[in-house]
Amino acid sequence: YNNYRSKRMNIIEATNTGNAWHQAYELVMKKGSSVKDGEISLKEVLDVFLIVQSINGRDNILEKYADKEMIKWMVEENFGGQKPVLDWGYSYGMRFRDFNGVDQISLIIDKLKSNPESKSATISLMNPSIDYRGHMPCIVALDFKIRNDKLLITGFFRSQDIGKKIYADILALGKIQSEVASALSTTTGEIKIFISSAHIYEQDFGKFQS
Secondary structure, X not given: OOOOOOOOXXXXXXXXXXXXXXXXXXXXXXXXXEEEEOOEEEEEEEEEEEEXXXXXXXXXXXXXXXXXXXXXXXXXXXOOOOOOOOOOOOXXXXXXXXXXOEXXXXXXXXXXXXXXXXXXXXXXXXXXXXXXXXXXXXXXXXXXXXXXXXXXXXEEEOOEEOOOOHHHHHHHHHHHHHHXXXXXXXXXXXXXXXXXXXXXXXXXXXXXXX
16 A cells, blocks of 8 residues: 555646656656556556646757657547547547537636636546446546636546656647637636646656667
8 A cells, every 4th residue: 555655746847848748757757656557567656736837839858759640649639539539439529529419618618708717617528327338538627717817727637648648638738728718818827737647658668768
C-alpha cells in the first residue's frame, strides 16, 4: 500500500505544452512507483495537477521530440472527429458533439452566455452503460469557467500516458478552449489538468535522451 499512497498533490506549473510534458515526464521517471498494466511494466505517480499557461507560440520541445502524427490524430480525429476510434466504439469528438444526441460543447457555450460566472459548465465523457465493459475514456470530465475575463478549462483524467501522448491531449484541449472562448467573445486562460494516474510505459523510458 505504501508504494501507491500519495503523500501530497504533485503540482506542475508550465509556460507551454512542451514544458508541461517535460516536467511531468521527469516527475514520473524520478518519483514513479513500478506497477503493471497486464504484462507491461510502467512507472506511475498518483495525483498530479498540471497547469499550462498557454499553448500558443513556438514550442522547441514539441518541435524536437513530439510525434506530429499523434498530434494530428488526436486533434483532428479523436477530439475533432465524428467517427468511432478503432476498438473503442466512440471518439472523444462524438461525446463532445453528439453524446446520445446531445452537443455538449454547444450547451457549454449557451450556459456561459446566459451566466458567465456559472460554476456548472461541465461536461462528462463517461457512459457507464458501456464503458465498464469496453474502453473507459481517460478524460472523465471537462469543466469550463470564465474568471477575470478569461476562459479556463480543467480536465479530470483518470489516467494519462505521460510518455506517449499528454502533449497531444493538451493541444486538443486548447483547440476546444479556443473555440468556446471565441464563441463567447473572451480570451483563453490556463489549461489545468488533474491526473489520478500519471504513468510512463517502459517502451517510452529515455524519451528525452538525445
